Amino acid sequence: MLAAVPPPVTVRVPAKINLHLAVGPLRDDGYHDLVTVFHAVSLFDEVTVVASEAPGIEVHGEGVSEVPADETNLAWRAVQVLAEKADRDPDVRLVLRKGIPVSGGMAGGSADAAAALVGLSTLWKLDLTRDELSVLAAELGSDVTFALYGGTAVGTGRGEQIVPVLSRHTQHWVIALHRGGLSTPAVFRELDRLRGDSPPAERPVEPVLEALAGGDPRQLALSLGNDLQSAAVSMIPDLRRTLRAGVTAGALAGLVSGSGPTCAFLCSGAEAALDVATELAGVGVCRTVRIAHGPVPGARVVDHEPPA
Ligand code: ATP
Structure with a gap:
């Protein structure tokens, strides 16, 4: 009997702004230590993950001409990292709908990577917690971890070590x-x-x-x-x-x-x-x-x- 094809999964993911960003001195490895306060705001990208025998990525919406529709897209790298962890082929199509400005300092690429992790782990029923996904997120880029959690959070290290901040007010x-x-x-x-x-x-x-x-x-x-x-x-x-x-x-x-x-x-x-x-x-x-x-x-x- 043929296995049923799982229905596509669509994930919505927000942009971030930094309410506070303190940049330490340049380190020997070329990075800077950061202390930042991330704040997720209601500008969103949507990422749909579809099981497919023709893997790949398509990008729609704002600023698409500046977004790579190939394996260099951060969302596709997220698919590869999760596929490796799950020991499966990355046999999916990603459809990105951009609402977050590209190269705008709002971490749109990182947001798409976080959405791809959540979407693919749902499609494949991997049952990974957000904390488990955050280990993969930190490998992909310093803002990807925050995009998994959203809300308001203090980020340290290169921004990937996240502690939530209580802020009940909108x-x-x-x-x-x-x-x-x-x-x-x-x-x-x-x-x-x-x-x-x-x-x-x-x-x-x-x-x-x-x-x-x-x-x-x-x-x-x-x-x-x-x-x-x-x-x-x-x-x-x-x-x-x-x-x-x-x-x-x-x-x-x-x-x-x-x-x-x-x-x-x-x-x-x-x-x-x-x-x-x-x-x-x-x-x-x-x-x-x-x-x-x-x-x-x-x-x-x-x-x-x-x-x-
Ligand atoms: P950063 O997170 O580095 O502050 P940013 O928020 O200013 O970046 P992004 O929109 O994330 O900007 O794009 C930064 C670069 O990453 C661009 O050159 C873009 O071509 C590339 N890129 C790779 N994947 C994506 C993606 N899924 N969405 C947008 N840009 C992407």
Whole structure:
């Protein structure tokens, strides 16, 4: 008897912003130690995993021309890593629908890798816990682990060691997408260049954790900070105008997300976010704006039904 073909699995996975990003000095191995606070926001990619005799990957949606549709795609690498662990052939097709800006500092590629791990382990009924998947995630990239869990979390090491942070309150954000992207390694190199021989300035994480526990967006606004911002702004000076325009439009604070060039603006509530987004969209300092809230959960199966 032929084995039944399992129904496709669709996984939804969020983008991240960094509420706090402290970058340590350049290490001998070329990496930097990080202390960061990840915050998952409601911009999503969807990844569908389909059993197939013609394995491969297709990419749809925003910025597809910049996303590799071959074995170098991080989501496909996730399939290979899990297939190896399960001792199976990677006989699946991946369909990616991008809603997270590409090369925007929102970890879209890492999100897709996390979604592929969750989707494939569901399709193959591997019964792996998120903690077991996180071991594979850490092999794939420093932001993949967080995309599995979502929420708000402190990340250390290269960002792959995750401890969840209690933040019961929803925060409202306006996300300004830039026209081009920035390469993360190039932004780190620019930070090293700007720092020269000076040691990194202190950026303690405690104020942001206290503000998250309290839930008041005004207090949180005062504690946001990103060491990579000066490097991103140095590479794209127009970002200074974008950051200024968001605050002029009524945001409590704005910061570059991760390595940029996406900017995230914290607002006092949902209505304020709508006002800020409308005004920011009108002043022509970014490609487009989105409204988002956070925290939201990490990679989750949203559809796994046999066709009717
Ligand atoms: P980082 O996580 O390094 O901060 P980012 O969030 O700025 O990156 P991504 O959208 O993850 O940016 O893309 C970074 C690079 O990875 C791009 O050059 C892109 O071509 C490549 N890439 C590989 N796989 C994917 C994917 N599934 N989605 C988007 N980009 C991908």
